Amino acid sequence: MTPPELLALLQDFYADVLRLMLARQANARSVVAYDANNAYQQVLGRQDVHLRWLSDAIVSLGGSVADAPSGEVPNPVAQKDQASQLLESDARAQRDFLSRWEPRVETVTNARHHKMLALILGEMREHLRLFLQVVDGRTDLLGRHSDGRVLSGTVMPARPPGCNTAKPQM
Numbered sequence: 001m002t003p004p005e006l007l008a009l010l011q012d013f014y015a016d017v018l019r020l021m022l023a024r025q026a027n028a029r030s031v032v033a034y035d036a037n038n039a040y041q042q043v044l045g046r047q048d049v050h051l052r053w054l055s056d057a058i059v060s061l062g063g064s065v066a067d068a069p070s071g072e073v074p075n076p077v078a079q080k081d082q083a084s085q086l087l088e089s090d091a092r093a094q095r096d097f098l099s100r101w102e103p104r105v106e107t108v109t110n111a112r113h114h115k116m117l118a119l120i121l122g123e124m125r126e127h128l129r130l131f132l133q134v135v136d137g138r139t140d141l142l143g144r145h146s147d148g149r150v151l152s153g154t155v156m157p158a159r160p161p162g163c164n165t166a167k168p169q170m
Contacts (some may be wrong), residue, residue, distance in 0.1 A: 001109045008063045013101065013117065014054040014065050020097055021047040027086040036087065038135045050120045057113055063163045070113065089149065091131035098124060 001009075021044065028040035102121060106112040121169050 001107060003061060006108065006110055006113060007058065007063045009104065009111065010058050011065065012060070012062055013104075014051065014058060016097060016101070017047060017050055017054065018066075020093060021051065023093065024090055027090055029152075031083045033083065035138070036083070039130045039134055043130060046123055046127070050123070053116055053120070057116060087131055087134050091128060091135060092129060094124060094128040096129060098128065118127055 024044060024047070028037060028044060031037050031038065033042060058065050098121060101117075105114065105117040105121060108117060
């Protein structure tokens with residue numbers, strides 16, 4: 001694989017991960033079940049790291065990445081059956097992503113970039129497992145409470161107006 005081919009592959013991979021992440025961010029705003037939303041936050045945090053790795057690799061090859069669209073995607077809070085549909089959609093999108101990219105990553109001959117892409121795909125397989133567990137109704141996605149209690153509840157879709165997130169002055 002030539003350097004220009006590698007650069008093009010990395011840019012395509014970056015764009016595909018970015019599209020997946022932006023859709024997932026919108027979906028996460030609609031899934032308010034505590035464990036499911038925590039799983040989304042875990043996945044989104046790792047996808048942000050993946051995008052930074054990819055961006056650094058692309059820049060190191062003399063390329064550039066497209067900027068993410070600005071602004072938030074409005075998405076009303078989903079009802080329980082709609083949240084399930086969003087989760088199933090994310091699992092399907094994750095599975096499709098892996099099917100598309102696993103064979104292409106195998107063609108990468110640069111050891112450093114191949115390892116990075118393989119690591120990202122491995123984490124994305126783990127993300128797929130999380131989404132499938134959420135769809136199955138699991139509530140212990142990110143661990144269990146030390147005394148055996150099952151944590152439940154919902155998260156707020158957004159901070160309430162006037163909520164001050166700044167640290168108090170001392």
